[in-house]
Amino acid sequence: MSKRTLILLITLMSISLIGIIIIQGFFIVEIYRDAERKFNNDSSIALSEGVEWLEKREFRRYVVKFRDLISSGGAIDTTAINSLYIIKEDSDNNEVMMYRNASIEENLKVPQFWNVLDDSLNLKRVSSERETKVLKIQKEKEYSGISSEQFLSKIGEISKSKEILFETAYHDLAKRNPIERRIGNVKSLSSFLKYRFKRFNIDIPFEFAIFNADSITRVKSENFVLDKNTFESALFTDENDESGYLIKVNFPKRTPFLVAPVISVAVVSIIFTFIIIIVYIYTVLILLRQRQISQIKTDFINNMTHEFKTPIATINLALDSIINPKTIKDQSLVKKYLEMIKDENKRMYDQVENVLRISQLEKRELNIKKTTLDLNELIKIAVSHVQLLLENKNGSIHLNLNAVKSEIQGNETHLVNVMVNIIDNAIKYCDKVPEIQVSTENVADKIVLKITDNGIGMSKKVQNKIFEKFYREQTGDLHNIKGHGLGLAYVKKIIDYHNGKIALESALNKGTVFSIELFANK
Template identity: 45%
Template sequence: MKKKLFVLLVVLMSLSLIGIIFVQAFFINNALKNEEKQFTSDVFRSLSLVSKAIEDKELLSYDKLYKEVTKSGKTPDSSEIRRLLIFESFNEETNQSTQFKSTITEESFKAPSLFFDIGIGTDSINIKKFISQSEINVFDHSPIDGQINLQPVQTSKDYSTMDELGRIFYKKDYRAVYKNYPVYKRISNEEVLELLESQFLLSGIKTAFEYAIYDKDLSTKIRSDNFELTPKSTIGIPVFLDNESRSNYSLYVDFPERKKYLLSSILGMIVLSIIFTIIIILAYSSAIYQLVKQRQISQIKTDFINNMTHEFKTPIATINLAIDSIRNPKIIGDQEKVMRYLTMIKEENKRMHAQVENVLRISKLEKNELNISKERVELNDLIEDAITHVELLVEDRNGYVKTHLEAGKSSVLANETHFTNVIVNILDNAIKYSEGEPKIDVYTENVGNSILIKIADQGNGMSKQVQKRVFEKFYREHTGNVHNVKGHGLGLAYVKRIVDDHQGHISVESEKGKGSIFTIKLPLIS
């Protein structure tokens, strides 16, 4: 995949993910607003029902007062306040007409205000009762003896305490009576609380609330202990309406945990949204990481193939030249030259074999198929032995390897062959990456129950970025297309795997142009 296409895909995927998150946030925000609107609507409806329940309670209270007055033996003053002709019809077949009348009669009592414990400073109050009477008269329009009878031939009457019209007059009267009655005598805290709780429960509102009744802007005795009037969150409705449907009193409720309650109503959706978003982000991050990793591996493998091809090309060419030379009739008879070319073929063959072994060794380590048996070894002795493998290479370039083996205790549990290869690989790298004479110092020292091995060189050194990746498989520092240093990026990867398998730790400190120091820490055995 080309770099530009890869970047474009990453950008598009990132924008899509951000878009999904914003869309989810938008819908959650909308859902919260809808819940808030529904909550406010439910509260208003409940308060309206509470206001009506308070009015009905006062109406019943007024009716109770009326009954107490009538029981006292007082005689009412009666007057007809409304006569209403509602219906009249004529039947041609029977020659009869039907007439419907409705009458409302008012019964009024005067009684001392103290009798009702109203206490509003008046000597007496009017208590009224409204009686509804309906009358149906049937008139026969057939002449009798040449004259029409004007008297009804059939009459029926019905009396009831209240109809809709009577109720209107009744409400107007009781409102006038209670107009100046103190609010705390009209209703109690317990009654308001009970009404609110029952209505909120029926409306499905299950959260704590505070309430209060205000007379204009002044608080009354009807209130809960922790009520605070806050314009943004408090909801109110008029109560104790007068005959013009106006009132100085307002019932307010406030919900201290309103936000929490509203969030809890959509909590399931929020949690699922967050979980799915996290899953998408993790999956997306993993996909991007894998794409980047695969791209890096692809590049590394390409470099590895190029390096391996380059390194195999030289020995194969050398072997072909040596074979062609041996086949030459002039040389085949020269025993010394034949032996020289055969030795050359042998060395180049060993070199290619070593390259293949390194690749196979790393492959086995990755699959945990490499059997590493450990035994007690003296690390100081093992280091001395490893140095002998590279001494000739160092001397050939007029360099040196100095040892500073100051560790008094050097017994470790290790595989002699593999750990020798570890030291040799690090020394070989120090030689390869020294442009001039290789100058290498090897140190050992005891730190607690561990032994430290430090291999310091004065070679080319590494940048911070290279240091972070130097132990990765196939990784080699990019030097353009110049293969001035032979290798395939497996040596230090192998070193780290072996050190890790020995419960050790390896690190590197380096500065570009000033050399590197590789430090290995291994646990000692008694």
């Protein structure tokens, strides 16, 4: 996959993921707004219905008293003037209020329009007259026999006009009552409102208060506070739909109530979105990793080709020299060229063997037989393998084999290869005269092997990838130093097979320390 294609894929996936997250967020916000709209609508309806019921309740009380009064007297003669007299006593203010409301009906006879017929047209004109007087009580017994809402006039059946007449009188009288008397106690009003809200599934605490104009009355709950989310409705409107009172209600726990149904949807949405994000990140990492592996494999092929090209060219050159008639007669030269061919052939064999070995280790097909070994002795064997390389670079190696318990369970061939790989790298990756120290010591039930060099060291980035297969610090496709990037990957696999641990400490231009921990025999 090309870099351009990879960037395009990641960009498209990122845009899609961001789009999904935005849509999910918009969806959750819309659910909350719908819940808020429904709550506001239901609260307003519940409050309006409650207010309407309170008004009808008060009106029914007056009607009952009115009917009781009717049943106490006989029928009256219906005249053109219908009058209603009400006397109401206010003992608190030591006053008597006298109210009169009259409707006057006049029958008129006029000719029809255009004088087409001799018939006349009967018309009825209705007018009303109201009068209210407030008197101070002069004597203790004056009006003592008259109670509130008792009618002085005796009336018969309530006609429609008389009902309207009474309703008008009711509004005029009722609004003179203090709101505390009209409502009753605060507790009963609270229970009533709770019932009304519960019918709309609004079962949360609320606070309320009744206002007269802009001032709050004594009819209120203890913790009422006016805020921007307060609902209100006109209370006890008259025949002109006018009222001096407003009932206001707010819900302190409104937000948690609205959020509650959204939480479940939001949680599920967030979980799935989080899963998508994880899968997205994992996919991007895999794509990047695959591209990196592809690049590493390409580099590996290029370097392996280079590694094989040199010995093949050397072998061809040696064979051409042997075939030469002048050379073939010289046995010493022939032997020299044959040794060269053998060495180069072994070198190619070792390269192929390393590739196959690492593949077998990954598939766990490599059969590693373990025997009792002395690690100190294995170190000496490994050093002998690299002695020639050290001499070629005028280097030196110092052994500090201080481990007393040096016996372990392991495979001699593979453990020697591990140490040879590490020491070989210490020699190759050194820009000065190599100085290598190899030491062992016992720590608890383990034996710790340390190989220290004075080479070029490694950056943090290289240290994090040094044990990966095919990885080599490089400049371009071909490396300055021969190799195929399988050595330390093989080392790590072998140590893992021996239930050990390998770690390193390094800094650029300050050398490297490899530490290997293996369990010592008891």
